[in-house]
Amino acid sequence: MTAPLVEVEQLQTYFPIRRGLLRRVVGNVQAVDGVSFSIARGKTLGLVGESGCGKTTVGRSILRLVEPTGGRVSFDGLAVRDLRGRDLRNLRRRMQVVFQDPYGSLNPRMTVRALIEEGLIIHGLCSARERVDRVVRAMERTGLSRQALERYPHEFSGGQRQRIAIARALVLEPDFLVLDEPISALDLSIQAQVVNLLIELREQLGLTYLFISHDLSVVEHVSDEVAVMYLGRIVEQATAAALYAQPLHPYTLALFSAVPTVDPARRRRRIVLVGDVPSPSNPPRGCRFHPRCPLAESVCREVDPPMVSLPEHAVHCHVAARELARSGGNASVAAATIATLLADRATPPAATLSPS
Amino acid sequence: MIERPPHPRHAPLLAIKNLVTAFHTPAGRIPAVDGVSLSIERGRTLGIVGESGCGKSVTAMSVLRLVASPGRIEAGEILFSSGGTTLDLATLPEPAMRSVRGGRIGMIFQEPMTSLNPVFTVGDQIAEAVLLHRRVSREAARARALEMLQLVRLADPRQRLDEYPHQLSGGMRQRVMIAMALACDPELVIADEPTTALDVTIQAQILELLSELRARLGTAIVLITHDLGVVAETCDDVAVMYAGRVVEQAPAAELFARPRHPYTIGLLAARPSPGMKHSGPLRTIPGMVPLPQHFPAGCRFHPRCAYARLPGAESGSGRAVPLPAGELPCNAAVPPLHEVAPGHLVRCFHAESLGPPRSAQEIAAGGLFP
Numbered sequence: 032m033t034a035p036l037v038e039v040e041q042l043q044t045y046f047p048i049r050r051g052l053l054r055r056v057v058g059n060v061q062a063v064d065g066v067s068f069s070i071a072r073g074k075t076l077g078l079v080g081e082s083g084c085g086k087t088t089v090g091r092s093i094l095r096l097v098e099p100t101g102g103r104v105s106f107d108g109l110a111v112r113d114l115r116g117r118d119l120r121n122l123r124r125r126m127q128v129v130f131q132d133p134y135g136s137l138n139p140r141m142t143v144r145a146l147i148e149e150g151l152i153i154h155g156l157c158s159a160r161e162r163v164d165r166v167v168r169a170m171e172r173t174g175l176s177r178q179a180l181e182r183y184p185h186e187f188s189g190g191q192r193q194r195i196a197i198a199r200a201l202v203l204e205p206d207f208l209v210l211d212e213p214i215s216a217l218d219l220s221i222q223a224q225v226v227n228l229l230i231e232l233r234e235q236l237g238l239t240y241l242f243i244s245h246d247l248s249v250v251e252h253v254s255d256e257v258a259v260m261y262l263g264r265i266v267e268q269a270t271a272a273a274l275y276a277q278p279l280h281p282y283t284l285a286l287f288s289a290v291p292t293v294d295p296a297r298r299r300r301r302i303v304l305v306g307d308v309p310s311p312s313n314p315p316r317g318c319r320f321h322p323r324c325p326l327a328e329s330v331c332r333e334v335d336p337p338m339v340s341l342p343e344h345a346v347h348c349h350v351a352a353r354e355l356a357r358s359g360g361n362a363s364v365a366a367a368t369i370a371t372l373l374a375d376r377a378t379p380p381a382a383t384l385s386p387s
Numbered sequence: 388m389i390e391r392p393p394h395p396r397h398a399p400l401l402a403i404k405n406l407v408t409a410f411h412t413p414a415g416r417i418p419a420v421d422g423v424s425l426s427i428e429r430g431r432t433l434g435i436v437g438e439s440g441c442g443k444s445v446t447a448m449s450v451l452r453l454v455a456s457p458g459r460i461e462a463g464e465i466l467f468s469s470g471g472t473t474l475d476l477a478t479l480p481e482p483a484m485r486s487v488r489g490g491r492i493g494m495i496f497q498e499p500m501t502s503l504n505p506v507f508t509v510g511d512q513i514a515e516a517v518l519l520h521r522r523v524s525r526e527a528a529r530a531r532a533l534e535m536l537q538l539v540r541l542a543d544p545r546q547r548l549d550e551y552p553h554q555l556s557g558g559m560r561q562r563v564m565i566a567m568a569l570a571c572d573p574e575l576v577i578a579d580e581p582t583t584a585l586d587v588t589i590q591a592q593i594l595e596l597l598s599e600l601r602a603r604l605g606t607a608i609v610l611i612t613h614d615l616g617v618v619a620e621t622c623d624d625v626a627v628m629y630a631g632r633v634v635e636q637a638p639a640a641e642l643f644a645r646p647r648h649p650y651t652i653g654l655l656a657a658r659p660s661p662g663m664k665h666s667g668p669l670r671t672i673p674g675m676v677p678l679p680q681h682f683p684a685g686c687r688f689h690p691r692c693a694y695a696r697l698p699g700a701e702s703g704s705g706r707a708v709p710l711p712a713g714e715l716p717c718n719a720a721v722p723p724l725h726e727v728a729p730g731h732l733v734r735c736f737h738a739e740s741l742g743p744p745r746s747a748q749e750i751a752a753g754g755l756f757p
Contacts, residue, residue, distance in 0.1 A: 081586035081587070081588060081589075082586055188675045188676075191675075218438040218439055218675075218676060219438055219654055219657060219658070220438060220653065220654060220657055220671070220672035220675075220676065220691075222657065223658075223669040223670065223671040223672075224671045224673075226669055227668040227669055227671060230668065231668070245586065245587065247587075248658065248659045249659060251659065252659040252669065285588060286587060286588060288591075289587040289588045289590065290587055290616065291590075291616030291619065291620045291621075292616045292619065292620070293615050293616055293619040293643050293655060293658075293747040293748070293751065294747060294748035294751060301591055301595070303588075303591050303592055303595055304588045304591075304592070305592075306542070307558055307589070308586075
């Protein structure tokens with residue numbers, strides 16, 4: 032067991048809502064509200080959830096691309112939120128990021144070489160002579176040839192641009208990468224290539240990843256642990272194997288059942304959630320999922336569910352807590368009961384109106 | 388599960404025959420759709436699946452005659468049989484086309500924010516579609532708009548009628564788009580990536596709604612998507628497109644039970660499926676989707692195909708299978724779209740000699756052809 036490289040405790044990131052002439056703060060968008068996790072060196076934590084759940088803000092808060100409002104972030108023992116100036120810059124060399132859209136994240140006026148070497152120049156890491164070598168080495172690692180050096184991003188396809196973005200992150204020899212939807216903008220046949228590359232690099236270079244995605248199957252494939260977010264909070268977290276085999280939170284189950292699959296044997300009874308995700312500026316009381324949860328009870332509307340932990344699995348849900356207690360902490364029994372309860376309750380209402 | 392209507396024997400609702408749509412740019416002629424033939428029966432759902440640039444959207448735009456200049460339909464027929472007459476949409480004069488578009492053929496686009504007009508209320512926009520195609524009063528059109536919002540189960544329909552698109556969430560906007568597409572009782576709805584911009588739980592709601600409306604109203608749907616799972620769960624028939632051509636076409640159950648084209652198989656193999664832990668790397672399709680300016684000769688998939696049979700010297704990838712004597716190399720001629728099983732068409736010279744077919748789930752679980 033190695034010490035965690037990244038530790039996040041009760042992370043909170045609020046964005047103020049300003050109104051009126053004086054731009055007075057009238058409320059907060061609670062993008063991230065009390066998120067805790069840790070990632071061991073060389074491991075990957077997958078962060079899944081729907082748009083607006085705060086997963087991207089978690090990544091950005093760790094990197095201090097946005098300033099967290101509260102909580103603690105530590106990286107290799109350093110308190111990230113306290114660092115300033117040179118210390119922060121040194122830290123940022125060790126934590127890099129790859130964004131979703133390789134069309135937006137690469138400056139179209141810069142050559143591939145200029146894009147990749149920019150970080151080396153900013154951090155003053157090596158002489159101009161060494162620089163080309165390091166750029167070429169990073170490019171070769173990501174499967175780009177040396178001939179690409181003086182070309183511009185528009186000459187490349189989406190998959191190759193994403194390789195450029197990965198090379199740009201790798202050239203600084205970081206320990207930790209935040210991968211924010213790194214394959215979502217790519218074509219299906221290219222996604223697998225980039226996923227394989229990321230796994231290969233992690234193994235060769237001993238990298239640690241925070242893999243943010245809404246694609247549940249890819250997250251399972253890439254991650255050691257997976258955390259499911261809903262409306263600024265983690266609702267369930269477990270090893271990838273445990274989460275996918277025994278999902279305990281009704282939201283996780285609904286999310287899994289909503290993914291269309293080509294395999295009729297694996298096609299679950301779809302749990303269609305009613306309504307939309309509520310606004311994070313005014314989250315519901317109690318459990319944040321209760322307005323959409325088919326299993327919601329009166330306690331869910333009032334009391335924020337505490338975390339129930341098992342080895343390899345943690346969940347925030349009153350119903351899951353009760354079922355776990357009833358089954359003596361047997362996750363697979365509890366998961367099966369919750370799945371049955373949901374299947375019974377979640378039949379969508381039939382439409383009542385006939386067309387003219 | 389919704390009961391599938393039986394396969395009818397009469398003329399299909401829409402028959403696309405050898406459609407060629409090309410863009411004339413300073414860089415030359417770009418054939419985005421190059422000889423596509425498809426047909427859709429009344430009340431059924433046809434999925435057109437493929438990656439970006441395969442021509443699936445341009446095919447749909449050609450049916451609606453919305454291909455923007457410098458694009459042009461160059462050849463082929465688009466036969467739409469409605470109300471006892473058959474129209475060729477490829478050559479129909481624009482005024483007549485206008486009564487088909489949005490009337491007998493409805494459309495739903497990917498990005499509901501850009502396809503709704505931000506300065507008109509939702510109710511006005513639906514009513515506008517009704518007023519364009521029906522001789523009814525404003526009040527009747529507004530009543531129809533309300534009825535449609537109820538049909539697509541938008542919450543608080545009476546209040547939503549007077550709201551603007553920005554006041555709605557993505558899923559709600561897509562419901563409005565569906566309401567608008569269905570307002571004139573179309574016989575066919577073309578939905579181009581209707582759920583791609585939505586989250587999975589909202590996608591599930593919209594797909595459920597589309598299937599339910601299809602079953603109740605008998606509207607045929609052309610569903611364009613890049614997601615094989617969406618196709619498997621919602622479509623009766625599937626066409627897989629690659630580089631401007633249909634490479635495989637079959638009833639959905641048949642396609643996923645016995646996929647035959649190496650491209651289809653490659654796509655199925657490249658996706659991990661949830662709950663199925665994979666060891667080792669994902670199987671990939673090497674290379675990338677060719678640009679229309681650089682479509683390869685012969686079978687357009689051959690440079691990326693693991694089963695390509697090429698004359699020894701030309702097999703650059705090193706994976707190519709040597710060419711048996713008397714067989715045509717994959718880069719020499721365009722393989723015909725031919726029937727390998729009833730209703731199952733494949734555009735590959737070697738589809739039958741690749742070994743016994745495996746189902747989509749066997750492929751996803753790791754069983755490629757031997």
